Amino acid sequence: MEAARLHAYTDDMENGLSIDEIDRPEPEQSDHVVVEVQGAGWCQTDNHIIEGLWTDYVEQTLPMTLGHENAGEIVEVGDEVKTVSVGDTVICHPVMTCGQCRQCRLGEDMYCENVQFPGLTTDGGFAEYLLTSERSVIPLPDGVDPVEIAPHADAGxxxxxxxxxxxxxxxxxxxxxxxxxxxxxxxxxxxxxxxxxxxxxxxxxxxxxxxxxxxxxxxxxxxxxxxxxxxxxxxxxxxxxxxxxxxxxxxxxxxxxxxxxxxxxxxxxxxxxxxxxxxxxxxxxxxxxxxxxTLVGRYTELQELVTLVERGDVSLRTSRYDLGDINTVAEKLEHGEIEGRAVITPP
Ligand SMILES: [Zn+2]
Ligand SMILES: [Zn+2]
The missing domain is CATH 3.40.50.720 (NAD(P)-binding Rossmann-like Domain)
Known part of the structure; x- marks a missing residue:
């Protein structure tokens, strides 16, 4: 599959990411799900990751696929996944959590002691497929377009x-x-x-x-x-x-x-x-x-936001771009030339 990957930190947004051909992810654990990415929001944090601003805060192994504002359709699930199934359209909470640690039990998803953050610490959604877990996905109500709602996964x-x-x-x-x-x-x-x-x-x-x-x-x-x-x-x-x-x-x-x-x-x-x-x-x-x-938000807060979107209380200004245009998006955001939110739509 095609994926937009960071090979080396740079201030040069024009050449920040390269489109590579890599293997499609498969469930590695019984609670994993694979999502066919329909929309992945571009975020100022992506610029900051490319610049290397996050290296003091998290461990990153390059090359890595960026993209942490993801929504799409579930195409594969691990053996023990019960709450969602293949064909469901979902928005992905940006982190994968263990569900067992004290912070998870308090509902503080972002503080999970065993957290993984696709697009920041593992491969993210600027790709045809994304690996995440059952605990991270929220099924979308009918009529909510995954491309339009994708940026809510982190920005929202x-x-x-x-x-x-x-x-x-x-x-x-x-x-x-x-x-x-x-x-x-x-x-x-x-x-x-x-x-x-x-x-x-x-x-x-x-x-x-x-x-x-x-x-x-x-x-x-x-x-x-x-x-x-x-x-x-x-x-x-x-x-x-x-x-x-x-x-x-x-x-x-x-x-x-x-x-x-x-x-x-x-x-x-x-x-x-x-x-x-x-x-x-x-x-x-x-x-x-x-x-x-402010560090992202709880899984339950993303559910609440989806409700506000469904009610029509919150709407997003988005513009859509192909995966191949990803460095143009990075460059444009750097110069304040993106109106609202840019969403990458992988092939
Ligand atoms: Zn973001
Ligand atoms: Zn946890």
Missing amino acids: ITAYHAVKKATRVLNPGDHAVVIGVGGLGHIGLQCLDAMSAAEITALDVKEEARDLADSLGAHHTVDPTTEDVATVIGDITDGAGAEQVIDFVGRDETTAYAPDIVAPGGDHHIVGYGGHIHEPSQSLVNGEFSYRG
Whole structure:
């Protein structure tokens, strides 16, 4: 089968991956399933993997097939698989978990002590077929297109996970700020709108992104290139600040907003990454706000998100590309030229 594989870390996105002919995966354990990939979302994390940014955090053996936002049809199952069968259309939670460790039993799929992460630590879905496990797949309701929903496997679930944490403490009339209305941000904004009665402000440097935010439920939009973010948020919130800030950018400039815009006791959720946090410890003491990390989400949260998609509360902007165009996609994303989310459709 054809697969887009990383052979060496590089900053040159134009030649990041190569299309190789490799063996089709087969179930190696009784709970494995093989999925014929119909859609695999391209993610900023794929750019970061190619750059070698993950080598300090996880073990990777190259060459490796990337692609961790996968959906498609089950074509083969291990001997003991009971809950899904050949022919089912599924979205794949991005990690394969053991189900036995304490974290799995707590429902914390991402903390599984024996986790495998196709596309990050083992072969992923930028290929004709993907190996994953029964515990990772969620059957799709009729009428939900696997190509359209694929990016929710990571982009969507990650945005949803941060928003769910935020909405647990957002009361009607509280303020929420969404920083960055791109691939993840535009999903997060819709989840926030569907799940809370907070007043929502969206920040983005691009006019089209602010227009999109407007149409997706933001009550206010801010252009950080021409407006002073702290002043505007201060005006919108009568000086109180925003109880919850969800940062889909995660650069030095955006993490630096927190001391000025987060309400006392509030949270600045870090979803996008690549920058650093350099604020004085005193600012966290004075404001008693927190920076909170976001690592994908639980299997059950992906089920909940599928429900929001089926209800029509969350829709994705996607554009489709052939497997052979994968480096073009990487290059385009690097330059901010992808609208919404790019989905690779293997042959
Ligand atoms: Zn991703
Ligand atoms: Zn586990």
